[in-house]
Amino acid sequence: xxxxxxxxxxxxxxxxxxxxxxxxxxxxxxxxxxxxxxxxxxxxxxxxxxxxxxxxxxxxxxxxxxxxxxxxxxxxxxxxxxxxxxxxxxxxxxxxxxxxxxxxxxxxxxxxxxxxxxxxxxxxxxxxxxxxxxxxxxxxxxxxxxxxxxxxxxxxxxxxxxxxxxxxxxxxxxxxxxxxxxxxxxxxxxxxxxxxxxxxxxxxxxxxxxxxxxxxxxxxxxxxxxxxxxxxxxxxxxxxxxxxxxxxxxxxxxxxxxxxxxxxxxxxxxxxxxxxxxxxxxxxxxxxxxxxxxxxxxxxxxxxxxxxxxxxxxxxxxxxxxxxxxxxxxxxxxxxxxxxxxxxxxxxxxxxxxxxxxxxxxxxxxxxxxxxxxxxxxxxxxxxxxxxxxxxxxxxxxxxxxxxxxxxxxxxxxxxxxxxxxxxxxxxxxxxxxxxxxxxxxxxxxxxxxxxxxxxxxxxxxxxxxxxxxxxxxxxxxxxxxxxxxxxxxxxxxxxxxxxxxxxxxxxxxxxxxxxxxxxxxxxxxxxxxxxxxxxxxxxxxxxxxxxxxxxxxxxxxxxxxxxxxxxxxxxxxxxxxxxxxxxxxxxxxxxxxxxxxxxxxxxxxxxxxxxxxxxxxxxxxxxxxxxxxxxxxxxxxxxxxxxxxxxxxxxxxxxxxxxxxxxxxxxxxxxxxxxxxxxxxxxxxxxxxxxxxxxxxxx
Numbered sequence: 001x002x003x004x005x006x007x008x009x010x011x012x013x014x015x016x017x018x019x020x021x022x023x024x025x026x027x028x029x030x031x032x033x034x035x036x037x038x039x040x041x042x043x044x045x046x047x048x049x050x051x052x053x054x055x056x057x058x059x060x061x062x063x064x065x066x067x068x069x070x071x072x073x074x075x076x077x078x079x080x081x082x083x084x085x086x087x088x089x090x091x092x093x094x095x096x097x098x099x100x101x102x103x104x105x106x107x108x109x110x111x112x113x114x115x116x117x118x119x120x121x122x123x124x125x126x127x128x129x130x131x132x133x134x135x136x137x138x139x140x141x142x143x144x145x146x147x148x149x150x151x152x153x154x155x156x157x158x159x160x161x162x163x164x165x166x167x168x169x170x171x172x173x174x175x176x177x178x179x180x181x182x183x184x185x186x187x188x189x190x191x192x193x194x195x196x197x198x199x200x201x202x203x204x205x206x207x208x209x210x211x212x213x214x215x216x217x218x219x220x221x222x223x224x225x226x227x228x229x230x231x232x233x234x235x236x237x238x239x240x241x242x243x244x245x246x247x248x249x250x251x252x253x254x255x256x257x258x259x260x261x262x263x264x265x266x267x268x269x270x271x272x273x274x275x276x277x278x279x280x281x282x283x284x285x286x287x288x289x290x291x292x293x294x295x296x297x298x299x300x301x302x303x304x305x306x307x308x309x310x311x312x313x314x315x316x317x318x319x320x321x322x323x324x325x326x327x328x329x330x331x332x333x334x335x336x337x338x339x340x341x342x343x344x345x346x347x348x349x350x351x352x353x354x355x356x357x358x359x360x361x362x363x364x365x366x367x368x369x370x371x372x373x374x375x376x377x378x379x380x381x382x383x384x385x386x387x388x389x390x391x392x393x394x395x396x397x398x399x400x401x402x403x404x405x406x407x408x409x410x411x412x413x414x415x416x417x418x419x420x421x422x423x424x425x426x427x428x429x430x431x432x433x434x435x436x437x438x439x440x441x442x443x444x445x446x447x448x449x450x451x452x453x454x455x456x457x458x459x460x461x462x463x464x465x466x467x468x469x470x471x472x473x474x475x476x477x478x479x480x481x482x483x484x485x486x487x488x489x490x491x492x493x494x495x496x497x498x499x500x501x502x503x504x505x506x507x508x509x510x511x512x513x514x515x516x517x518x519x520x521x522x523x524x525x526x527x528x529x530x531x532x533x534x535x536x537x538x539x540x541x542x543x544x545x546x547x548x549x550x551x552x553x554x555x556x557x558x559x560x561x562x563x564x565x566x567x568x569x570x571x572x573x574x575x576x577x578x579x580x581x582x583x584x585x586x587x588x589x590x591x592x593x594x595x596x597x598x599x600x601x602x603x604x605x606x607x608x609x610x611x612x613x614x615x616x617x618x619x620x621x622x623x624x625x626x627x628x629x630x631x632x633x634x635x636x637x638x639x640x641x642x643x644x645x646x647x648x649x650x651x652x653x654x655x656x657x658x659x660x661x662x663x664x665x666x667x668x669x670x671x672x673x674x675x676x677x678x679x680x681x682x683x684x685x686x687x688x689x690x691x692x693x694x695x696x697x698x699x700x
Contacts, residue, residue, distance in 0.1 A: 024092045028076070035068040036061075046457045056459055059121060063113045063466035066106050067473035071430045073102055074477050074494065075423035078407070078484075081491040082417050091420035099493045107498065110470045111180060115150075118467040119143050125459035128300030130258060134292070154179060174501040181502055182511055185475040188437055189515070191444070192476065193522030195436030196384035198443060201526075203377035207370040213326040216319060220562030223319055227312040234305045238266045240298060243286050251290045258295050262302065304449060307458040311451045316569075323566045329365050338362035383432055388523060390483045391516045403429055403483040418488070426480070433476045438469065474498075479516060 039061060043049060049057065077099050079091040094102070123139035157175050206212050244251065244259045245268065251259070287294055325340065332338035337358035356364065386402040393400050407422045407429070418426070450461040457465075478498060481489040489495055503509035525531060 021094055024076075024094055027092050028072070028094065031072050032065075032069060035072070036065055039064045039068065045454060046452050047462055048455055052459070056121060056125065056463070059113055059117050060462055060466040062109065063118060063470040066110045066113075067434070067469050069102075069106055070110075070473050070477050071427055071434070073099070073106065074430060074481065075418070075426040077103075077492045077494050078418040078426060078481070078488070079420075079423055081493065082488060091418065091423045096493060100497065103493055103497045107474065110474060114467050114471040115180065118463045118470075119146070122460040122463035122467075125463065126300060126303070128296035128298070128303065129292070130261075134296070138296070150179075177498060178502050181475055181478070181498070184471045185479065185512075185515065188472045188475045188479070189519050190522050191437040191440040191472070192387075192433055193519040194443065194526050195438075195440040196387060196519075197523055197526040199436050199439050200377045200381040200384060203373045203380065207373040207377070209326060209329055209366065209370065213323065213330065214559055216323045216326065217559040217562035217566065220319060220323070220565045221558055223312060223316050224562075224565050227309070227316050230305065230309040230312050234302075234309050237298065237302045237305055238268060240286055241266060241302070242268050244290065247286075247290075250288055255290050255292075255295060258299075259290075262295075262299060266302070304458070307453070307456065307461070308449055310456045311449075311453050314453050314456070320566055320569050324570055329362075332358075332362050333366055336362050338365060380432070383429075384436075387429075387433065388519060391519050394483050394516075395513050398483075398485045401483045403480070404485060404488075407484065408488065430477055430480050433480060434469075434473055437472050437476065441465070441468070478502075482512070482516075 040049075042064065043057070043061060047057070047060070076092055076094055080093040080096065080099050120139045120143060123142040124135045127135040127138040127142075129135045129138055154175060157179055158172065162171060205215070241259060241262045245263045328340060329338060338361040339358050340361075343354075386406075390401040390403040398404065407418060407426045409417075409419055409422050450458075450464050452461065452465060478494065481492060481494060481499075490499075499512075502512050
């Protein structure tokens, strides 16, 4: 009897010791502390922490910390649901109840931040009103239309759920979670598909130092023109403020104080000279009676214009620094001695690291770093192939999923177990999927004027980006666990909490399993440059910087003009188009119209049409030179493709094909329209929506 009790006590002690999660708890707490510290450093890089109000800083901090906790929670959930008794291979695990509570807190906080809190805070910051009450009302009105659309879709979905499963208590909860997941998954799949190709390709292209310099120079004219437009817009709005400040009639005392605050923010004094575009009537007219709505709109446009100027000022400065640094690396290839000179004030720790000699620094930047970029690009390319393959094969043969093979390492039984090595691999997979989706925000041209600027990110932009990070992480994390066999991922708490409600209806089950196959659409569009073809057909650009149309950079922009602009900025010559000096100094100081550098950078009196005509003449003069340069870089396949394209373009189309492009008479067509109305309405689908006549007028 005593031997039995001692044996039972020893077994109970061993089981209790093996079931203890003290070390896992410590690891999770340390990981959360590290993630929070990294988020604070990230916020410090983009947002001024001291001047940002707490009602913005705390939600943005949570919206970035919670997705990182999800990246940690998914591997912990996998190991907790399929843990082994072997301490060497068990990994980090938590009790089932703890994992469930963690998922509830993380998911519903992320849901509230994504769909309610951050949109309201973004509009509240961007309202332009002075009092909190007016800001709240403006934010509610701005989000009302979007919320009504969501409510309408939710009502239709609720009818379908009730029709499929009857009136149950979980139907409303299932509908809310399923609709949020489906909408976020659509955006996540498109962005991730684009990033899976764009991120490795960017590494391969940057490995070529000379090609990198050429692309930087080709982007310079467009960035410089946008900077000039932003500076001109700020000056026009400040001119309206100056006119309001001088007005004595038609404005109340409260509005005068409001205008005085705007003038102080813009540092407008009595000696301020109103731009000619405002005095001559080309800008927005100042109304006879000033209202709260007008001043709020003026404040909002002025804040947006200032941050737009800061955005392109920072982008131009970074572009000039990258061009100078890349040119220095190329110039040092002859002497094999590289010296960047004194580090910039905002240089990173690695750039301040001066223990290297000029020769070793040349080896590092000219040989080692390009080779490392090629190696990393190759690894990420293989990872992208594995993700796309797993999306296609997960329903047909889940055991052939390459992602699943790297996560499930211990296949002692039929289902397999996830150990610590599998947890690390799973975290890396989810991190790469989220990184590729977020990296696409800089390429896709649908986000308006939103951008991340170092230490000067606009509050509305910060809320929007934080909301996108929080919104995309949950569907990508659940999409990752569907790569694993059903016997593994259906045992997780994540599936019982979210996945079970998504597949509650046949439509949701089919969407979850078959929609990710459409990842081939953005992958093929990026890989085969379908965006450039869509631009030629539809008449507008989808990507912000479409380098796929010509990787050498000759056709995307005039690299010679960009080289002149960059050299002018580095040498301080205003006649070459430097705008950094003005944009960096006019944010808090009045503008002096007698300064030649400011006049050349602002260019307020040059109409956009004349500027475009001048750019067109410059491009025509350099056509022969650029064509010669293209022929030098053209390989055998590119030459063959160009000859085939020229042959097809020169073939005379039959009459029945030409008749397809004619507009019918009820849409404004004439009997004499030929060639799809290209002489009057342009090319592409634009002719079906009114078109654009050759003299530049728009038909309404």
